[in-house]
Structure formats: structure tokens, C-alpha cells
Amino acid sequence: MVLVSHSAKVASAVAELSGALLGSVDPAPLAVAGGTRDGGVGTSAELVLAAARLVDEGQGVAVLCDMGSAVLTVRSLLAEDPSPLPAVTRIVDAPFLEGAVAITLTSALGGDLDAVLAAAEDARQYRKH
Structure with missing residues (x-):
């Protein structure tokens, strides 16, 4: 799974919290692509590509974005022909924090890409009321 946020700090914090909630379950591959290459706020196609390639084990990559241009960045990468992202890369349509926790747990328990996407969605x- 890849967490794409406009902020490196937000992406890292969400990844850390998601991992901490696993308890004794070993986490599945997770990478973050937060902020821009120079440390600013925004999104970076280069960081997204690097993160996706880092976690790719041939079973699919779930990409969870925080908002707006993060989604557009991933969509543009998926639209390229051929896409530079791993062959089975999917954008997750879920809230950032809750989706990250669901993805982390489901993938750590051995769920395939479809199960991970369903859990996050x-x-x-x-x-909450």
C-alpha cells in the first residue's frame, strides 16, 4: 500500500498509527509519498512512483490519497500508456486515516487486493455518532 498525502508529516503519521494498531500482526509492505521532493506541501509523481515500486510484490498496489491533486497525480500516472506504475495499481476510494488502518490490517492478515480495497471502502x- 502507498499513502499519498500533500504532507510528508501527515503521510508518515498515518502510516505510523496504522502500523501501531496492528499489535502483534506483521505489517504488509507500506510506503509513503508525502509532500514534494523539496519537502514542501503538494504531491510528487516521482515520490508516488518510487513508493509504488518499493512495495510492489506482484500482487497489486493499493494507493490511498488524501485529497484533490494527490488523486489527480495518481490518476495521471495510471492514464499514461504504458503506465509507469506497477501493473495492478488501484486508487482506493476511502477516507485517508480510516482507509489506511483498514488497508494495513487487511493486507497484513493476507487479504488480496480486492479484499484490501473492499475493507478500505x-x-x-x-x-461517529
Whole structure:
């Protein structure tokens, strides 16, 4: 899984929290692509590509974006012909924190890409009242 955020600090914090909530379960590959290459706020196609290639084990890569241009950056990479992203890369349509926790747990428990996507998208339904 790859977490794409406009902020390196946010992406790292969400990754850290997601991992901490696993308890004794070994985490699946996770990388972050936060901010720009120079440390600023924004998104970087280069960082997204590097992160996706880092976690790719041939079973698919789930990419969870925080908002706006992060989604557009990943969509543009997927639209290239051929796409520079790993062959089976999917954008996850889920809230950033809740989706990251769901993805981390589901993938760590051995869920395939479809199960990971479903778990993350179900996180949208968590009610807080």
C-alpha cells in the first residue's frame, strides 16, 4: 500500500498509527509519498512512483490519497500508456486515516487486493455518532 498525502508529516503519521494498531500482526509492505521532493506541501509523481515500486510484490498496489491533486497525480500516472506504475495499481476510494488502518490490517492478515480495497471502502461507512 502507498499513502499519498500533500504532507510528508501527515503521510508518515498515518502510516505510523496504522502500523501501531496492528499489535502483534506483521505489517504488509507500506510506503509513503508525502509532500514534494523539496519537502514542501503538494504531491510528487516521482515520490508516488518510487513508493509504488518499493512495495510492489506482484500482487497489486493499493494507493490511498488524501485529497484533490494527490488523486489527480495518481490518476495521471495510471492514464499514461504504458503506465509507469506497477501493473495492478488501484486508487482506493476511502477516507485517508480510516482507509489506511483498514488497508494495513487487511493486507497484513493476507487479504488480496480486492479484499484490501473492499475493507478500505467500507471504512467510509464508520459512523461517529
